[in-house]
Amino acid sequence: MTDFPVKVTPASAPLGAIKSFLAVQENVLNVLPEMAFRQPMVSGRFAHMGWHMVMEPTALRRVMRDNLANYPKSSVTTNILRPAIGDSILLAEGADWRKQHRAAVPVFTPRNIGRLAPYMVRAAQGAVKRIGTTNTRPVNLHDEMVRATFDVISDVTFSGEQGLDRAVVHKSIEDYMAGAARMSFFDLLALPNWVPRPHRIFGSHVVKHMHHLADQAIDDRQNAEPNTIPDLMDLLIDTSDPETGEKLTDLEVRNNLLTFIVAGHETTALALAWACYLVAHDTRVQDKGRAEIAEVTHGAQPDEEHVADLKYVRMIIDEALRLYPPAAFVSRTAQADDVLAGRTINKGDTVMLPFYALHRNHVLWDRPDDFIPERFEDRDQIERFSYMPFGDGPRICIGMRFALQEAIIILASLLQAYEFTPVQGKDPKPVMVLTLRPEGGVWLNARALS
Numbered sequence: 001m002t003d004f005p006v007k008v009t010p011a012s013a014p015l016g017a018i019k020s021f022l023a024v025q026e027n028v029l030n031v032l033p034e035m036a037f038r039q040p041m042v043s044g045r046f047a048h049m050g051w052h053m054v055m056e057p058t059a060l061r062r063v064m065r066d067n068l069a070n071y072p073k074s075s076v077t078t079n080i081l082r083p084a085i086g087d088s089i090l091l092a093e094g095a096d097w098r099k100q101h102r103a104a105v106p107v108f109t110p111r112n113i114g115r116l117a118p119y120m121v122r123a124a125q126g127a128v129k130r131i132g133t134t135n136t137r138p139v140n141l142h143d144e145m146v147r148a149t150f151d152v153i154s155d156v157t158f159s160g161e162q163g164l165d166r167a168v169v170h171k172s173i174e175d176y177m178a179g180a181a182r183m184s185f186f187d188l189l190a191l192p193n194w195v196p197r198p199h200r201i202f203g204s205h206v207v208k209h210m211h212h213l214a215d216q217a218i219d220d221r222q223n224a225e226p227n228t229i230p231d232l233m234d235l236l237i238d239t240s241d242p243e244t245g246e247k248l249t250d251l252e253v254r255n256n257l258l259t260f261i262v263a264g265h266e267t268t269a270l271a272l273a274w275a276c277y278l279v280a281h282d283t284r285v286q287d288k289g290r291a292e293i294a295e296v297t298h299g300a301q302p303d304e305e306h307v308a309d310l311k312y313v314r315m316i317i318d319e320a321l322r323l324y325p326p327a328a329f330v331s332r333t334a335q336a337d338d339v340l341a342g343r344t345i346n347k348g349d350t351v352m353l354p355f356y357a358l359h360r361n362h363v364l365w366d367r368p369d370d371f372i373p374e375r376f377e378d379r380d381q382i383e384r385f386s387y388m389p390f391g392d393g394p395r396i397c398i399g400m401r402f403a404l405q406e407a408i409i410i411l412a413s414l415l416q417a418y419e420f421t422p423v424q425g426k427d428p429k430p431v432m433v434l435t436l437r438p439e440g441g442v443w444l445n446a447r448a449l450s
């Protein structure tokens with residue numbers, strides 16, 4: 001029987017260039033050496049380039065907040081995503097990022113996010129219903145969660161577009177990601193774009209089609225009657241930079257809308273899929289979560305009004321995000337010499353922020369590989385830059401509140417309706433390509449509770 005919770009077996013020492021190259025094709029997390037789980041920093045060189053893995057909270061604070069301008073995002077993610085989502089808020093830097101960020105912040109106010117809860121409740125109930133139709137057959141919760149979170153994100157971005165074929169949009173995005181998102185060791189080290197990438201196959205026709213669909217939807221919306229409750233598209237079209245009054249251009253609206261779809265749905269699906277895997281293996285946690293849900297909702301459908309009181313459900317999600325952070329590894333390029341945790345960083349060095357190793361670092365966490373939601377009972381006890389599933393500093397995930405509200409509503413709805421148990425011999429394997437996925441799926445038995 002596989003160990004619970006499943007984890008990546010780290011290499012005993014940093015791999016050499018060729019071995020790293022091969023290992024990372026299969027799973028980016030294969031480059032993490034055992035030392036990354038026990039030490040504050042691991043450094044090395046690849047050809048002429050220096051690289052550093054940072055797992056030390058004060059150094060991370062410097063990279064992500066105090067000396068942010070020195071550490072723009074490296075070309076790892078930008079190379080993969082730019083053809084699809086352009087220089088949206090996720091990829092832009094400097095003044096361009098600041099302008100888009102100022103305009104996007106009002107879109108994600110608690111009031112706006114709260115008003116989108118009905119879409120989350122509807123998607124949760126859709127998932128509950130679909131799982132019910134499987135009778136006693138095992139169900140792949142990963143697929144179910146991707147479907148549910150895609151329902152949410154397409155409802156809150158293109159809610160009025162009756163003519164828009166969601167299946168087509170979803171397929172375009174999945175095809176694009178499947179083709180383009182194979183990260184290579186070259187990307188990881190941020191080698192320049194002209195160095196050919198073995199796995200880089202940009203599906204340009206797919207991207208063009210996706211852009212066309214989005215432009216059409218935005219155009220239709222600009223000419224339509226306003227929605228009574230503004231969705232993310234309405235909010236993006238209407239918002240403006242509070243400092244200059246400047247609105248987002250049509251291209252910026254399109255890029256950011258596609259960014260929300262790409263950055264928002266799979267990540268949240270992964271948080272939910274891993275949370276389901278974890279609770280299925282731990283009856284105590286599952287029962288405790290269910291008892292809280294009953295006490296808070298009194299049998300009603302979990303909704304926005306319950307979110308703040310579903311504290312234990314939130315802890316399960318926090319712990320799932322610690323053990324399996326969907327964005328498990330991000331990377332920056334130093335623009336000038338600097339010092340991190342007493343170590344010299346040279347201009348041009350790649351600075352990797354492996355959240356997967358940070359969240360399991362023995363210096364920072366007690367029993368780091370165990371599933372213990374209670375560790376989030378007292379959040380003040382958690383050192384800020386030791387836990388970063390959503391990043392931190394000015395570039396922190398703008399959709400965090402949205403994602404947490406959605407994850408709480410969906411997980412609570414599932415636990416209210418079903419008791420989950422694992423399917424023997426079907427444990428997922430944590431594999432990171434662009435995000436940390438449960439390879440093989442999260443296959444669970446779901447027993448209806450009413």
Ligand code: HEM
Nearest residue numbers: 090260263264267268271327330389390391395397399403
């Ligand atoms: C559990 C779900 C999610 C996780 C784990 C997650 C994780 C992250 C992380 C780690 C970053 C920072 C990346 C970096 O510093 O390099 C980020 C940024 C971002 N995320 Fe999320 N995210 C999630 C959900 C969402 C949702 C639902 C949306 C939108 C609806 C979203 C939109 C964004 C955007 C636009 C940025 C860029 C922010 C900026 O650079 O100013 N994310 N996310």
